[in-house]
Amino acid sequence: MKTKQSEKQTTSPYIIQLDQVTCRLEKNILCENVSFGIKQGEHLTILWKDGLGKSTFMEICTGLMKSKYSGSVKHYGKNIKTYSSDMIMKSRSRTGYVFQNAALISNHTVFDNIALPLRYHSQKSNREIDEIVMAQIEKYNINDIQFLLPEMLTTSQSKIVAFARALVVDPDILYMDEPSLGLDYESFDFIVEQLKEFAQKSLSTTLLLTKSLSLCKALDFPIAVFNNKKLYLSNESKKCKK
Amino acid sequence: MVRFFDITENAGQALIQLYRTIIHMIFLWSDTIVSLLTVLNPRFKGNKSFKNQVSFQVLFTGVEAFWLIGLIALLCGGTVIIQAINNMPNFGVGEYFGNLLKIFVVREIGPVVTFMIVMGRSGTALTAYLGNMRVNKEITALNAMGIEPVDYLVMPTFVGMTLSMICLNFYFAIISIFGGLAVAEIILHIPYLIFLQKAFASISMFDIFFILFKSIISGMVISIVSCFFGLTVNNIREVSMVVIKSFVVSGAIRIVIKIIVVAIFFRQLFPEARAFFQ
Numbered sequence: 001m002k003t004k005q006s007e008k009q010t011t012s013p014y015i016i017q018l019d020q021v022t023c024r025l026e027k028n029i030l031c032e033n034v035s036f037g038i039k040q041g042e043h044l045t046i047l048w049k050d051g052l053g054k055s056t057f058m059e060i061c062t063g064l065m066k067s068k069y070s071g072s073v074k075h076y077g078k079n080i081k082t083y084s085s086d087m088i089m090k091s092r093s094r095t096g097y098v099f100q101n102a103a104l105i106s107n108h109t110v111f112d113n114i115a116l117p118l119r120y121h122s123q124k125s126n127r128e129i130d131e132i133v134m135a136q137i138e139k140y141n142i143n144d145i146q147f148l149l150p151e152m153l154t155t156s157q158s159k160i161v162a163f164a165r166a167l168v169v170d171p172d173i174l175y176m177d178e179p180s181l182g183l184d185y186e187s188f189d190f191i192v193e194q195l196k197e198f199a200q201k202s203l204s205t206t207l208l209l210t211k212s213l214s215l216c217k218a219l220d221f222p223i224a225v226f227n228n229k230k231l232y233l234s235n236e237s238k239k240c241k242k
Numbered sequence: 243m244v245r246f247f248d249i250t251e252n253a254g255q256a257l258i259q260l261y262r263t264i265i266h267m268i269f270l271w272s273d274t275i276v277s278l279l280t281v282l283n284p285r286f287k288g289n290k291s292f293k294n295q296v297s298f299q300v301l302f303t304g305v306e307a308f309w310l311i312g313l314i315a316l317l318c319g320g321t322v323i324i325q326a327i328n329n330m331p332n333f334g335v336g337e338y339f340g341n342l343l344k345i346f347v348v349r350e351i352g353p354v355v356t357f358m359i360v361m362g363r364s365g366t367a368l369t370a371y372l373g374n375m376r377v378n379k380e381i382t383a384l385n386a387m388g389i390e391p392v393d394y395l396v397m398p399t400f401v402g403m404t405l406s407m408i409c410l411n412f413y414f415a416i417i418s419i420f421g422g423l424a425v426a427e428i429i430l431h432i433p434y435l436i437f438l439q440k441a442f443a444s445i446s447m448f449d450i451f452f453i454l455f456k457s458i459i460s461g462m463v464i465s466i467v468s469c470f471f472g473l474t475v476n477n478i479r480e481v482s483m484v485v486i487k488s489f490v491v492s493g494a495i496r497i498v499i500k501i502i503v504v505a506i507f508f509r510q511l512f513p514e515a516r517a518f519f520q
Contacts, residue, residue: 064386089388103378107298
């Protein structure tokens with residue numbers, strides 16, 4: 001997979017590229033003429049107020065939403081609308097996604113949730129997968145909740161499990177939709193540490209959508225601000241009325 | 243005031259909706275079959291959760307319905323057999339006892355009752371479960387991880403439910419004959435073994451294949467219809483509505499398939515009737 005992605009990368013420097021994206025949901029305009037690109041190894045935080053379509057915009061960026069918008073979304077230089085479903089699924093096997101509500105599978109235990117992407121995609125044996133998952137569980141200090149169902153977890157614990165699940169595949173790109181929502185102080189610091197560790201890897205790329213200034217400050221990624229349906233990148237931030 | 247344009251417009255929209263639903267259901271069914279063939283390929287090493295998912299479905303649909311189906315089979319078998327033993331000699335058709343049992347209990351009541359119980363118990367639960375998964379963005383999470391919901395949710399359900407239906411239908415047939423005759427013996431003191439022999443002598447290989455065929459069709463219809471309606475949910479309010487829809491639609495589809503099959507295989511299914519009408 002990595003070799004395929006590196007081949008693709010030679011054609012375009014950007015891993016994710018949005019070009020003049022305008023999204024209308026019924027009569028509301030979510031965003032207008034949004035354009036930006038993220039190269040491999042780069043990180044971007046987009047500050048975005050609550051209730052203005054953060055999750056929908058993230059779905060557009062990741063390619064989960066293919067309709068209801070104009071403009072183009074490119075992954076590795078190729079418009080995602082032209083990707084076949086097999087190609088999309090394969091590329092997503094190297095992608096991590098942390099949802100606002102954690103979105104853990106409700107009838108799977110914490111262990112099974114973390115093992116899920118590996119069991120589906122990996123060619124490794126079950127024993128090897130179990131070892132990887134156990135290592136991840138120990139890294140995230142969730143030994144005591146590994147056999148619990150998501151309904152029995154607190155919001156902080158659900159979020160930590162969601163991070164563990166997203167990062168267990170060692171992704172090339174990590175998408176995060178409001179990752180700090182519902183985290184207590186201790187968990188917040190722990191997650192920031194894990195994200196910094198992930199960001200230090202040379203080829204890792206991160207796209208973060210949040211309303212939390214404290215998370216922006218803690219991570220220290222380049223910041224873009226979304227305001228009045230437009231996106232202001234860090235070099236244009238003066239244009240944005242704060 | 244009734245406006246004819248509104249009536250025709252609504253009727254047109256309903257027809258288009260029906261057409262889309264049928265087409266999408268057929269696509270879901272074909273995707274499920276392709277996914278099943280992929281998993282059955284020995285070279286394929288992905289989707290290691292397949293066996294777990296199938297066993298979960300068999301446990302939920304088959305094993306947990308075991309006592310309920312058993313009790314209903316006993317009651318149905320007992321009722322039909324007592325009525326038959328009491329009334330058939332009055333009409334001079336006492337020698338057709340075995341055939342009546344075969345046609346009535348094994349071929350008709352068994353598959354219908356099993357279908358109703360499994361659809362009401364497991365099919366509706368499955369629709370509600372998938373609907374809630376949609377609302378909680380769990381399906382989106384699967385997509386985001388590169389996991390095809392058809393491979394991970396629909397196909398194992400399809401396999402598990404079909405296997406469960408096969409087992410439950412044969413289980414119903416056996417319990418209804420053995421148990422029904424036992425009930426009849428307790429109440430009417432009939433010669434158990436003679437009636438049992440009559441019942442089994444009338445059952446042929448064709449009947450066994452017929453039950454097998456009905457079970458497979460029922461399992462496929464319940465799983466595909468339930469999953470289809472579950473996966474179309476957009477918000478939490480729709481969950482209860484799609485549960486009812488899935489129950490009604492799967493029942494309707496099963497009846498349509500049954501009518502088609504009876505029309506095609508009428509000669510094989512009812513040779514006596516065919517001979518009578520000719």
